[in-house]
Amino acid sequence: MSDTRWLDENEQQTWRSFMTATRLFFDGIERQLQQESGLPHAYYEILVRLSEVPGRTLRMSELAETSLSSRSRISHSVARLEEMGWVRRRRCEHDKRGQLAELTDEGLAGLQAAAPGHVEAVRRGLFDALSPEQVAALRDISDTLVAHLSDKPVWPAAADRSGEATARKVNG
Amino acid sequence: MSDTRWLDENEQQTWRSFMTATRLFFDGIERQLQQESGLPHAYYEILVRLSEVPGRTLRMSELAETSLSSRSRISHSVARLEEMGWVRRRRCEHDKRGQLAELTDEGLAGLQAAAPGHVEAVRRGLFDALSPEQVAALRDISDTLVAHLSDKPVWPAAADRSGEATARKVNG
DNA sequence: CAGAGTTAGTTGAACTCTCACTTGTTGAGA
DNA sequence: TCTCAACAAGTGAGAGTTCAACTAACTCTG
Numbered sequence: 001m002s003d004t005r006w007l008d009e010n011e012q013q014t015w016r017s018f019m020t021a022t023r024l025f026f027d028g029i030e031r032q033l034q035q036e037s038g039l040p041h042a043y044y045e046i047l048v049r050l051s052e053v054p055g056r057t058l059r060m061s062e063l064a065e066t067s068l069s070s071r072s073r074i075s076h077s078v079a080r081l082e083e084m085g086w087v088r089r090r091r092c093e094h095d096k097r098g099q100l101a102e103l104t105d106e107g108l109a110g111l112q113a114a115a116p117g118h119v120e121a122v123r124r125g126l127f128d129a130l131s132p133e134q135v136a137a138l139r140d141i142s143d144t145l146v147a148h149l150s151d152k153p154v155w156p157a158a159a160d161r162s163g164e165a166t167a168r169k170v171n172g
Numbered sequence: 173m174s175d176t177r178w179l180d181e182n183e184q185q186t187w188r189s190f191m192t193a194t195r196l197f198f199d200g201i202e203r204q205l206q207q208e209s210g211l212p213h214a215y216y217e218i219l220v221r222l223s224e225v226p227g228r229t230l231r232m233s234e235l236a237e238t239s240l241s242s243r244s245r246i247s248h249s250v251a252r253l254e255e256m257g258w259v260r261r262r263r264c265e266h267d268k269r270g271q272l273a274e275l276t277d278e279g280l281a282g283l284q285a286a287a288p289g290h291v292e293a294v295r296r297g298l299f300d301a302l303s304p305e306q307v308a309a310l311r312d313i314s315d316t317l318v319a320h321l322s323d324k325p326v327w328p329a330a331a332d333r334s335g336e337a338t339a340r341k342v343n344g
Numbered sequence: 345c346a347g348a349g350t351t352a353g354t355t356g357a358a359c360t361c362t363c364a365c366t367t368g369t370t371g372a373g374a
Numbered sequence: 375t376c377t378c379a380a381c382a383a384g385t386g387a388g389a390g391t392t393c394a395a396c397t398a399a400c401t402c403t404g
Contacts, residue, residue: 212389212390214390214391215390241391242391242392242393244391244392244393244394245390245391245392248390248391249390249391252389252390267399267400268398268399268400269398269399269400270399
């Protein structure tokens with residue numbers, strides 16, 4: 001631990017620029033969605049996932065995985081979306097522990113209403129700025145990072161995403 | 173508004189990959205800092221900015237700008253850091269509206285204690301995964317985006333960052 | 345210099361997210 | 375079959391962020 005691999009000048013500047021770019025960009029995305037559709041980006045993504053699946057229905061845990069959310073977050077989010085009438089919860093037939101989240105017609109309509117503004121924001125903030133070569137490079141880099149981080153994430157996943165029972169056993 | 177410039181297949185996949193990569197990466201950064209140092213990444217950045225400036229002191233609004241935070245966020249964050257004894261607030265001489273935020277010795281020590289783990293996480297999550305060419309490309313892309321988004325952000329800045337008085341005047 | 349408008353910073357409410365804990369269910373092995 | 379670890383999901387407290395409203399100080403301009 002004593003010999004930290006510090007960042008050199010180039011890495012330092014790359015890191016800061018990357019951080020600044022992503023903050024500026026995602027803050028803008030978040031604000032656009034919030035203001036025009038009253039929806040956090042995370043909620044929008046949940047709706048997208050549901051809309052893309054046959055039956056517009058997914059188990060809570062699958063929804064959590066595909067939206068890169070914790071189960072707890074999905075519970076809270078779906079509860080909120082259910083209040084809005086955009087998602088409906090149903091019991092799971094074969095596993096009584098399970099719950100199914102289904103996108104309602106209202107939810108689909110809401111998503112379709114929100115989509116144009118959101119897509120426009122993504123285009124303006126990202127693709128309008130980058131050359132085709134940069135877009136290709138960005139995709140390559142992102143794919144590399146996703147592969148890298150899916151295997152061994154920067155930091156062990158939250159206790160919430162299961163495994164805490166094991167940890168308890170091991171530790172106590 | 174009716175002719176949305178939808179994303180084509182390549183853009184769609186680039187966008188999703190980019191989103192996934194940044195989420196995975198920054199979630200990891202956040203978790204590492206929180207667990208090892210009990211600090212949100214935003215707070216860490218505040219400490220870094222203060223540590224880099226002569227006198228380890230910055231006006232609240234300058235701090236807000238360089239940390240890409242709203243004034244309100246900075247107010248809350250500095251209040252929290254002050255409670256911890258890591259930052260001290262002082263009055264500003266020449267502008268009685270102003271407040272100066274100063275990094276204390278404890279704050280500097282805390283930052284120095286947090287740094288190695290954080291830097292290691294950045295390296296493991298980002299630079300260990302990418303080739304030198306990819307790092308160069310990432311820097312180029314990020315610089316491009318920062319320049320683009322600083323000029324015309326995806327979405328108008330929050331009311332908090334001033335200008336709402338003007339808006340009120342124009343609208344009313 | 346008076347008043348209008350602007351700027352610096354704070355505050356509180358509302359909301360989301362995380363973490364740790366709890367409930368109820370499933371399934372494998374003694 | 376009984377038992378207990380593993381799993382699915384929900385819950386509530388605590389923390390951070392945002393937004394709008396507010397106070398106070400500054401600065402123009404007539």
